[in-house]
Amino acid sequence: MEKEIQTRCIHLENDDRSNVYGAISYPIFQTATFAHPGVGMSTGYDYSRAGNPTREQLEKTVASLESGRRAFAFSSGMAAITAVMELFEPGDHIITDSDLYGGSIRLFNTLCAKNQIEFTSADLSGDNWEHIAQDGKIRLEELIQPNTRAVFIETPTNPMMNVIDIQRLGEYTAKHGLLLIVDNTFLSPYFQNPLKLGADIVIHSGTKFISGHNDVLAGLVVADREDICDKIGFNLLSTGACLSPFDSWLVLRGIKTLxxxxxxxxxxxxxxxxxxxxxxxxxxxxxxxxxxxxxxxxxxxxxxxxxxxxxxxxxxxxxxxxxxxxxxxxxxxxxxxxxxxxxxxxxxxxxxxxxxxxxxxxxxxxxxxxxxxxxxxxxxxxxxxxxxxxxxxxxx
Ligand SMILES: Cc1ncc(COP(=O)(O)O)c(C=O)c1O
The missing domain is CATH 3.90.1150.10 (Aspartate Aminotransferase, domain 1)
Structure with a gap:
């Protein structure tokens, strides 16, 4: 049976519950660490920053909802965006849409700037994108520099609700070898799946629609490319801004009614x-x-x-x-x-x-x-x- 998104909010595609006694609500593995059966042996989990079953259940659910290979759960949306920014090197350049959540703009203008990541912002929405793509008024090509690595957008944007054509932008970024990063917080995976439209990385403030009850802070990053997944996983492990087991469970519970x-x-x-x-x-x-x-x-x-x-x-x-x-x-x-x-x-x-x-x-x-x-x-x-x-x- 191919599970529709409404079903996938509640049941994973391959839901193996053999380890959890048939529990309907996924258990909260409230543990910092895991005992090893012997030297060089592992239960599959070693330490909760590196991986925790409850967080993993959430990550698998969100990866499925966004049609990505893997998802990673962070302690907030800003922690998720920070981990994505850690993909870049000093001297890299990123083009952003000009209307973004204020916290993202603050991060880019301060900590990312300190790390010598350069930003150019432009209005990439609706008709302007027509101009950019076609009549050469503000051609996106003109914003691309030899060190440009990515385009970062939200759609609809916060707060002006501008809409950007993800598919067309995705074709464009692919042609120029740039990553397309989409903050999908405003629509949630229920209404929009940017990876299917050509984005490389999807970000969510899980604090919002995904969890849905104003009772938890969370962030998610989803990607399909294996190399990107490996790097985001490494950044999560290394910076440590992972979502706690209890908060992962709260988000999982929220997703059931997404x-x-x-x-x-x-x-x-x-x-x-x-x-x-x-x-x-x-x-x-x-x-x-x-x-x-x-x-x-x-x-x-x-x-x-x-x-x-x-x-x-x-x-x-x-x-x-x-x-x-x-x-x-x-x-x-x-x-x-x-x-x-x-x-x-x-x-x-x-x-x-x-x-x-x-x-x-x-x-x-x-x-x-x-x-x-x-x-x-x-x-x-x-x-x-x-x-x-x-x-x-x-x-x-
Ligand atoms: C579009 C968008 N992205 C990211 C964030 C940051 O998420 P968080 O507050 O979970 O850190 C927000 C927060 O309002 C947001 O609206």
Missing amino acids: AVRMEKAQENAGELADWLEQSGYAKKVIYPGKKEHPGYDIMKKQASGFGAMITFEVESREIAREVLKQVKLIRFAESLGGVETLITYPVTQTHADVPKDVLKKNGVTDRTLRLAVGIESAKNLIEDLGRALKEAGQSG
């Missing part, structure tokens, strides 16, 4: 985006599930859903800040992908360390709010947001 959570959160997001627009409360609504979104057709082609992230603008900075005070059911907090709906203020939270000129260029203002839609009743979410917007003085 399919139903993603479907419901997306349904809610569609309703909220429509309401925000029709009510007139939002001055601008950016949701890639809207036909008018410039990335809509690319999303249809490369993903099986539009996700649950909405970015919108209100009339003034004062109103934006007041909305954050007024929401009750929706919580003002910095994260996404959980069952609880959260509202974020990118300029003071997720993107606080991004240089002001970059934010301005990307269109992130002090009127921009980001909604990470959860799985509550859409009616209640609309009631709460509507009241908060009204009390904040936003006219409809």
Whole structure:
């Protein structure tokens, strides 16, 4: 039987449970180390930084969901991105999309820069990619230097929800011998599988949709090429930022409901985006599930859903800040992908360390709010947001 993704969220392809007494919930092997039967002998596990059965069960599950050879579980999304950056040498150059999670930009501008990795960022989204690829306005070729090694993107991007054509970019990076690295956090493996579209490395903040309950920090790296897997595995072993057995179990438990959570959160997001627009409360609504979104057709082609992230603008900075005070059911907090709906203020939270000129260029203002839609009743979410917007003085 070929297992569909909904089934693979719950059952591995080859689920050998002979070692765990038929346990339905995979056991938490809460141990730092493993006894050896004798000199030169091993049970298959020696020390939990090098490998732990619970972490391995999670890694196998995520590798399957992303159609990769192997996955590696880290203590956070940033630890995962750091391990990927350790693939590069001083003097290497990486091209990034300009709209990225602020923490990635901070890592690139500071620690990676200290390690003498150079970065150039450009808008690689939708129509701009057409320009880049075809009419020569900002040709990607012009950004490639002899020392360029990789292109790093998110799609949809955080927070402006720009969409990048992974397949076309993948053809392009392959032609130029560059690695294509995709942070797939916003859609999760349930809606988008970048490795199948030509990416070389997929990263997730497992803190978000994959675990889904706002109760654990985690990061994942997935790749298909054996040499890349070997290097990421070595980086995990050497730097030690591995996910603990208990946290691995929490993520595994979250994944069991990934399919139903993603479907419901997306349904809610569609309703909220429509309401925000029709009510007139939002001055601008950016949701890639809207036909008018410039990335809509690319999303249809490369993903099986539009996700649950909405970015919108209100009339003034004062109103934006007041909305954050007024929401009750929706919580003002910095994260996404959980069952609880959260509202974020990118300029003071997720993107606080991004240089002001970059934010301005990307269109992130002090009127921009980001909604990470959860799985509550859409009616209640609309009631709460509507009241908060009204009390904040936003006219409809
Ligand atoms: C797109 C994206 N990538 C990576 C990260 C970093 O993940 P973590 O917070 O698990 O370190 C985040 C965090 O918000 C994110 O939104």
